[in-house]
Amino acid sequence: MTSPQLTPRAFAELALLALIWGGVFLAVRIALDEIAPFGSVLLRVGIAAVALWVVVLAGRLPLPATARTWRALLVMGLLNCVLPFSLMAWGQLHIPTGLTSILNATTAVFGVIVAALVFADERLTLRRGIGVGLGFAGVVTAIGAETLSGLDLTSLAQLAVLAGTLCYALAGAWARVHLRGLHPLVASAGMLTGAALLMLPITALSEGLPSLDLSARVWGAVVFYALIATAFAYLLYYRVLAMAGSGNLMLVTLMIPPVAITLGALVRGEELSHGAYAGFALLATGLAVLDGRLVRRLAPARRV
Numbered sequence: 672m673t674s675p676q677l678t679p680r681a682f683a684e685l686a687l688l689a690l691i692w693g694g695v696f697l698a699v700r701i702a703l704d705e706i707a708p709f710g711s712v713l714l715r716v717g718i719a720a721v722a723l724w725v726v727v728l729a730g731r732l733p734l735p736a737t738a739r740t741w742r743a744l745l746v747m748g749l750l751n752c753v754l755p756f757s758l759m760a761w762g763q764l765h766i767p768t769g770l771t772s773i774l775n776a777t778t779a780v781f782g783v784i785v786a787a788l789v790f791a792d793e794r795l796t797l798r799r800g801i802g803v804g805l806g807f808a809g810v811v812t813a814i815g816a817e818t819l820s821g822l823d824l825t826s827l828a829q830l831a832v833l834a835g836t837l838c839y840a841l842a843g844a845w846a847r848v849h850l851r852g853l854h855p856l857v858a859s860a861g862m863l864t865g866a867a868l869l870m871l872p873i874t875a876l877s878e879g880l881p882s883l884d885l886s887a888r889v890w891g892a893v894v895f896y897a898l899i900a901t902a903f904a905y906l907l908y909y910r911v912l913a914m915a916g917s918g919n920l921m922l923v924t925l926m927i928p929p930v931a932i933t934l935g936a937l938v939r940g941e942e943l944s945h946g947a948y949a950g951f952a953l954l955a956t957g958l959a960v961l962d963g964r965l966v967r968r969l970a971p972a973r974r975v
Contacts, residue, residue, distance in 0.1 A: 677915045677919040677922075678914065678915075680914070681911060681914040681915040681919070682915075684907060684910060684911050684914070685911050685915065685919070685920070685922060685923055685926070686926065687907065688904060688907050688908060688911060688923050689923050689926035689927050689930055690930055691899055691900050691903070691904050691907070692900060692904060692923065692927050692930075693772065693926070693927045693928070693929070693930025693931045693933075693934065694895065694900065694930065694931070694934060695895070695896050695900035695901075696763065696768045696769075696771050696772050696775075696931040696934075696935070697768050697892075697931065697934040697935060697938055697939070698892040698893075698895045698896040698900065699711060699759070699760055699763055699892070699896055700763050700768050700935075700939065701888060701889060701892040701938075702714075702889050702892040702893055702896065703760060703763060703764055704889060705885050705886060705889045706881050706882075706885070706889065706893075707874075707878040707881070708757060708760035708761045708764070708878075709757060709760075709870065709873055709874040709877055709878050710874050710878055710880070710881030711760050711881070711893075712752070712753070712756040712757050712760055712866075712870055712874075713867065713870040713871065713874045713880075713881065714881060714893050714897060715756060715893070715896055715897045715901055716748070716752050716753075716756070716863045716866040716867045716870060716897075716901070717863075717867040717870075717897075718893070718894075718897035718898060718901075718902075719863050719897045719898065719901035719902040719905075720860060720863035720864045720866075720867050722897075722898055722902035722903075723856060723859055723860035723863060723902050723905065724860050724864070726856060726860075726902075726906065727854075727856055727857055727860050730856070732854050732856060732857050733854065733857070734857060735853065735857065735861055740849075740850075740853065740861075741861065741865075743845070743849035743850055744850070744858065744861035744862050744864070744865045745865035745868070745869070746845060746849075746865075747842060747845055747846060747849075747850065747858070747861075747862040747865065748861075748862045748863065748864070748865030748866030748867075748868075748869060749865070749866070749869055750838050750839075750841050750842035750845055751838070751839060751842035751846075751862055751866075752862065752863060752865075752866035753866050753869050753870055753873075754834075754835065754838040755835035755836070755838040755839055755842075756835075756866075757835075757870075758831040758832065758834050758835035758838070759771060759775070759831070759832050759835045761828070761831055762828040762829065762831040762832040762835070763828075763832075764828070765824045765825055765827075765828035766825060766828045766829055766832070767935055767939075767941040767942070767943060768931055768932075768934065768935030768939065768941055769928065769931050769932030769935045769936070769941060769943050769947070770813065770829070770943060770947050771832055771931070772927055772928040772930075772931030772932065773813050773928045773932075773947060773950060773951045773954065774810065774813065774814075774829060774832040774833055774836065775832065775835075775836055775927070775928075776924050776925070776927065776928060776951075776954055776955075776958065777806060777810055777833060777836045777954070778836040778839045778840060778924070779806075779921060779924050779958055779961060780802070780803050780806035780807065780810075780954075780957065780958070780961070781836055781837045781839070781840035782839070782840040782843055783795070783799050783802070783803055783961055784803060784840070785837075785840040785841055785843070785844050786840075786843070786844060787799070789844045789848075790844070790847070798960060798961075799960075799961055801957075801960050802957045802958065802959075802960035802961035803957065803961070804957070805953055805954070805956050805957030805960060806953075806954050806957030806958065806961070807957075808953050808957070809950045809951065809952070809953030809954030809955070809956070809957060810833065810950060810954065811950070812946055812949050812950035812953055813946060813947045813949075813950025813951060813954070814826070814829050814946075814950070815944070815946050846858070855905075855909045856905065856906070856909070859905045863901070908920075911923075921958070921961075921962050922962075924958055925955050925958060925959075928951055
């Protein structure tokens with residue numbers, strides 16, 4: 672059986688995924704001009720769920736058969752969609768799009784920590800510890816230590832985004848334990864359905880259901896982040912995973928922030944501090960150390 676390789680085709684699709692997920696931060700920010708945070712999340716998960724169920728049913732994929740699996744999908748929807756999407760949408764009201772994408776890259780760092788705490792086969796080695804340390808140094812640099820010394824809307828927004836990335840890491844551990852054996856697209860559709868069911872009462876009670884009388888610009892943003900950056904992106908994600916493997920797929924984490932930073936600057940005139948760029952450089956170095964391949968290439972070959 673051929674092992675996963677980052678072929679030119681796989682890299683092209685990986686780059687497409689990075690462009691899509693880099694653009695989602697801008698799309699969400701545009702939608703927030705007319706839709707409240709919870710409403711934007713409800714539209715995202717609801718529309719994406721319908722789209723993925725069409726794919727699942729058309730492919731006649733086996734559906735979850737037990738109430739236990741559906742409960743697990745509901746929790747997955749909470750951890751992987753409701754909490755992180757809501758926290759990040761609120762955060763984006765107060766911080767630039769590019770900075771949100773940089774902080775979002777911390778997901779991989781939290782993922783290593785959570786896995787080390789939960790799974791015996793994911794212990795925190797010296798290399799991983801160095802990668803985690805560099806990653807957090809990058810986060811502190813990007814945020815600015817002085818910002819954290821006094822809490823205001825800006826600092827709280829950045830902490831909200833970081834809390835969202837922690838939720839992603841917890842969701843990864845939850846999926847490994849409770850969703851084994853479930854087809855990825857079925858799991859994605861079920862998770863988004865659970866998220867929509869949770870977001871409906873939350874949105875109705877706190878903000879009221881979102882109005883559908885939106886400008887064409889905002890509808891374009893909603894269609895992009897729901898259908899392209901969520902439903903289609905899941906299809907593309909698993910396709911690249913099958914072709915290139917999970918190690919190569921991690922590269923998308925490093926490719927997203929430059930896209931989001933560029934789009935934020937071009938479309939909304941956002942500017943980031945030098946600290947944000949320095950923080951991303953540190954975070955990228957930490958992610959490269961966690962990935963391990965660069966370290967192995969730089970290490971001298973052992974003599975036999």
